[in-house]
Amino acid sequence: MATxxxxxxxxxxxxxxxxxxxxxxxxxxxxxxxxxxISITLxxxxxxxxxxxxxxxxxxxxxxxxxxxxxxxxxxxxxQIMVFFFLVPSIPAVLGNFLIPMMVGAKDLAFPRINLLxxxxxxxxAAMYIWCVITGGVDTGWTFYTPYSSLFSNTHVxxxxxxxxxxxxxxxxxxxxxxxxxxxxxxxxxxxxxxxLFVWSHYATxxxxxxxxxVIAITLVLVILERTLNLGIFDPSRGGxxxxxxxxxxxxxxxxxxxxxxxxxxxxxEIVPCFSRKRVFGYTFxxxxxxxxxxxxxxxxxxxxFVAGIxxxxxLVFSFLSYLVAVPSAIKVFNWTATMxxxxxxxxxxxxxxMGFIGLFTMGGLxxxxxxxxxxxxxxHDTYFVxxxxxxxxxxxxxxxxxxxIHLWWPKISGRLYPEAWGRLAAIIVFxxxxxxxxxxxxLGYLGMPRRYWDYSHMPEWQALNVLSxxxxxxxxxxxxxxxxxxxxxxxxxxxxGDNPWMATGLEWKTSSPPPTFNFEQTPExxxxxxxxxxxxxxxxxxLER
Amino acid sequence: MFDNFPLWPTAASSHAVTEDWxxxxxxxxxxxxxxxxxxxxxxxxxxxxxxxxxxxQQIEGSTILEVAWTVAxxxxxxxxxxxxxxxxxxxxxxxxxxxxxxxxGKQWMWKLQHMEGVREINQLHIPxxxxxKLIMTSQDVIHSFFIPEFRVxxxxxxxxxxxxxxxxxxxxxxxxxxxxxxxxxxxxxxGEVVVMNASEYQAWLTGGAPVGSLAxxxxxxFLQLGCQTCHRFDVQGRGPNLVGIFGKPVQLEDGxxxxxxxxxxxxxxxxxxxxxxxxxxxxxxxxxGQITEEQLNSLVAYIKSLNPxxxxxxGVPNP
Ligand SMILES: [Cu+2]
Ligand SMILES: [Cu+2]
Numbered sequence: 001m002a003t004x005x006x007x008x009x010x011x012x013x014x015x016x017x018x019x020x021x022x023x024x025x026x027x028x029x030x031x032x033x034x035x036x037x038i039s040i041t042l043x044x045x046x047x048x049x050x051x052x053x054x055x056x057x058x059x060x061x062x063x064x065x066x067x068x069x070x071x072x073x074x075x076x077x078x079x080q081i082m083v084f085f086f087l088v089p090s091i092p093a094v095l096g097n098f099l100i101p102m103m104v105g106a107k108d109l110a111f112p113r114i115n116l117l118x119x120x121x122x123x124x125x126a127a128m129y130i131w132c133v134i135t136g137g138v139d140t141g142w143t144f145y146t147p148y149s150s151l152f153s154n155t156h157v158x159x160x161x162x163x164x165x166x167x168x169x170x171x172x173x174x175x176x177x178x179x180x181x182x183x184x185x186x187x188x189x190x191x192x193x194x195x196x197l198f199v200w201s202h203y204a205t206x207x208x209x210x211x212x213x214x215v216i217a218i219t220l221v222l223v224i225l226e227r228t229l230n231l232g233i234f235d236p237s238r239g240g241x242x243x244x245x246x247x248x249x250x251x252x253x254x255x256x257x258x259x260x261x262x263x264x265x266x267x268x269x270e271i272v273p274c275f276s277r278k279r280v281f282g283y284t285f286x287x288x289x290x291x292x293x294x295x296x297x298x299x300x301x302x303x304x305x306f307v308a309g310i311x312x313x314x315x316l317v318f319s320f321l322s323y324l325v326a327v328p329s330a331i332k333v334f335n336w337t338a339t340m341x342x343x344x345x346x347x348x349x350x351x352x353x354x355m356g357f358i359g360l361f362t363m364g365g366l367x368x369x370x371x372x373x374x375x376x377x378x379x380x381h382d383t384y385f386v387x388x389x390x391x392x393x394x395x396x397x398x399x400x401x402x403x404x405x406i407h408l409w410w411p412k413i414s415g416r417l418y419p420e421a422w423g424r425l426a427a428i429i430v431f432x433x434x435x436x437x438x439x440x441x442x443x444l445g446y447l448g449m450p451r452r453y454w455d456y457s458h459m460p461e462w463q464a465l466n467v468l469s470x471x472x473x474x475x476x477x478x479x480x481x482x483x484x485x486x487x488x489x490x491x492x493x494x495x496x497x498g499d500n501p502w503m504a505t506g507l508e509w510k511t512s513s514p515p516p517t518f519n520f521e522q523t524p525e526x527x528x529x530x531x532x533x534x535x536x537x538x539x540x541x542x543x544l545e546r
Numbered sequence: 547m548f549d550n551f552p553l554w555p556t557a558a559s560s561h562a563v564t565e566d567w568x569x570x571x572x573x574x575x576x577x578x579x580x581x582x583x584x585x586x587x588x589x590x591x592x593x594x595x596x597x598x599x600x601x602x603q604q605i606e607g608s609t610i611l612e613v614a615w616t617v618a619x620x621x622x623x624x625x626x627x628x629x630x631x632x633x634x635x636x637x638x639x640x641x642x643x644x645x646x647x648x649x650x651g652k653q654w655m656w657k658l659q660h661m662e663g664v665r666e667i668n669q670l671h672i673p674x675x676x677x678x679k680l681i682m683t684s685q686d687v688i689h690s691f692f693i694p695e696f697r698v699x700x701x702x703x704x705x706x707x708x709x710x711x712x713x714x715x716x717x718x719x720x721x722x723x724x725x726x727x728x729x730x731x732x733x734x735x736x737g738e739v740v741v742m743n744a745s746e747y748q749a750w751l752t753g754g755a756p757v758g759s760l761a762x763x764x765x766x767x768f769l770q771l772g773c774q775t776c777h778r779f780d781v782q783g784r785g786p787n788l789v790g791i792f793g794k795p796v797q798l799e800d801g802x803x804x805x806x807x808x809x810x811x812x813x814x815x816x817x818x819x820x821x822x823x824x825x826x827x828x829x830x831x832x833x834x835g836q837i838t839e840e841q842l843n844s845l846v847a848y849i850k851s852l853n854p855x856x857x858x859x860x861g862v863p864n865p
Contacts, residue, residue: 342603
């Protein structure tokens with residue numbers, strides 16, 4: 001292509017300035033996205049390392065590889081890192097940061113400096129968390145249940161809470177920036193109904209971040225105060241209530257599930273139309289489903305507490321509402337599937353991830369019905385069934401969406417194509433490894449294997465399924481390392497991408513790759529709807545060799 | 547082969563059988579729906595694979611379809627909700643006359659007190675075909691009493707009682723787990739539930755060294771702690787007469803009316819000032835931190851025993 005040579009040399013956000021200072025003091029949302037990308041990738045591999053320790057320990061029934069305390073720290077830190085330092089910021093802070101201004105046709109986010117601040121706050125939290133890990137770690141599980149966390153644990157609970165408090169603030173700042181940007185910074189003609197669904201889902205996510213995160217922040221502060229000043233809020237011997245903590249914790253942490261999955265749904269809503277060359281089926285319904293999820297998602301928190309001693313009638317209400325919140329997710333799945341109907345489908349890497357997402361998210365959602373079902377939850381609560389369920393949502397859903405999104409926008413971010421054959425191979429490996437890791441855990445859970453068990457020597461019959469799971473985890477690890485390797489490789493050796501290698505709609509593809517610092521040469525004027533694929537030519541088939 | 551590769555836990559309680567049916571229904575539903583979605587994606591992918599000369603056909607959407615796939619799942623969901631709710635209701639409402647056993651969880655063991663006075667650690671012996679109700683509390687962190695073969699689980703909280711009931715249907719030895727993470731030896735907080743025939747159970751009960759019943763222990767405590775100085779059974783003392791109060795409504799000084807259940811009695815002994823009985827002065831001392839959870843259980847059992855005897859104390863068949 002003639003344009004490729006030009007865009008490679010022209011000024012873009014990557015070569016506009018050089019030097020470490022130009023990165024650390026940047027207010028360019030695209031550079032900040034890259035800073036986030038590097039930091040969360042690091043955190044992901046630390047969290048993954050702990051996952052590996054867990055799976056290796058469970059290879060044999062006896063607690064032989066780690067001590068009990070080490071194991072308890074391993075799963076606690078795996079969960080805390082993956083949730084608070086990887087999944088919550090993942091798509092919003094990287095892809096959302098990079099793309100939302102471009103998708104709405106703006107030069108930057110509404111508050112570029114707050115955006116940079118949010119990264120610093122995140123780094124402050126992450127650094128404190130790593131400090132906590134190095135000095136001995138924390139063993140409360142990612143859930144910090146009181147009074148164990150507040151009165152009994154001898155580990156670094158205060159540091160961990162503070163670190164997460166920081167991470168929470170960075171996500172509040174990101175959410176604030178997105179909400180204001182979507183309201184105030186849209187280009188002329190970019191009406192709400194012309195917004196890409198990626199923007200809609202991030203808008204919904206941001207609302208959850210803004211309303212939910214302060215609650216977890218203050219809850220963790222209460223745990224800190226209880227530990228340091230002996231406040232007694234959660235201590236029953238002084239009139240406190242340990243279950244109150246669970247209400248506060250889940251008031252954020254259930255909606256947090258949607259902070260993690262909604263952005264991923266946004267990515268899928270971009271990938272499926274692009275690789276089916278079709279308008280998204282039922283645009284309005286998909287967009288409104290995001291909002292419905294964000295709203296109802298705030299009303300279901302106590303479904304994590306059906307056996308925690310809440311009253312019979314409140315359990316009924318929360319079970320009922322949990323079924324309601326499942327409906328908009330089902331709507332999305334049906335609409336994505338329908339989008340492929342009579343399309344012109346290509347199985348490129350992002351599409352493979354999207355198809356994987358739809359299937360695995362469906363399974364994650366369906367197994368959620370078991371947990372929302374009061375009578376069944378009594379048995380499977382706090383067993384491996386729950387572990388399997390939320391990994392189907394968080395990995396099968398959120399992480400697959402993240403990987404799909406990284407591949408889809410990699411040409412835009414880096415200006416280079418990744419090697420397609422490797423991409424497809426890695427996607428298939430991730431899919432197989434994932435299922436082998438987590439499907440056996442459904443069975444283990446129904447058999448009654450409780451979560452957070454370090455040693456199961458009295459139940460040797462659980463070993464076979466655990467061995468399968470560990471085998472799957474090692475395959476999954478390969479699937480994660482491959483993209484790391486070939487994406488880095490492509491930065492230097494990948495083919496020059498061109499502005500719009502997928503022939504996708506969306507304003508981000510109308511500017512050069514990588515985009516210039518202020519995104520567009522002149523402010524675009526939007527006269528079209530999102531996903532007008534009928535007006536787009538087919539992409540040159542991205543060939544299998546590099 | 548299935549000894550090493552089990553796929554299904556034994557069902558050994560009345561609740562387990564009904565719960566399994568809901569589970570089976572959900573498994574079938576999920577399998578069908580997942581297959582449907584997987585197959586549709588794969589079939590669409592194959593059938594509409596990108597080919598030269600064939601273009602995608604644009605379809606904006608269809609309101610009829612949207613309504614259909616909103617309403618249909620909602621209907622199914624409500625059905626599942628109702629089914630699960632019925633099950634839960636049953637699981638959370640102990641039948642009258644269930645034999646009671648007190649449970650204290652602590653890092654990292656289960657302590658059990660039978661009404662007959664027998665105590666056990668990490669082992670629970672119960673008769674088959676009897677309704678059993680556990681009255682549970684923790685002396686430190688939150689634990690969770692979980693018997694997978696019975697499909698029941700209930701968190702055990704410090705500072706209050708929670709209850710759990712079941713009806714074992716098969717003699718045998720089953721797992722007892724702590725399901726709520728509780729510190730270092732969480733995975734060691736396990737034990738077994740031994741379900742025995744009525745006759746074996748009787749033999750087991752009387753086999754050990756003779757002991758007084760839990761209520762008798764409670765009576766001893768009651769006298770030792772000097773409760774009878776205020777709570778007299780003949781005349782109205784400085785405190786109310788405790789005979790027959792269990793399970794009855796109590797009028798409190800602040801206007802509330804509460805039921806005198808186990809939690810009320812327990813809490814009244816620990817923090818009397820929080821629920822002052824109407825017509826009395828707030829002079830009852832607090833025993834917070836001065837008696838153990840087990841002693842507290844015996845006091846509660848004693849005060850309950852002052853009621854006319856309920857149908858079916860442990861060991862006696864249900865009516
Ligand atoms: Cu939830
Ligand atoms: Cu425990």
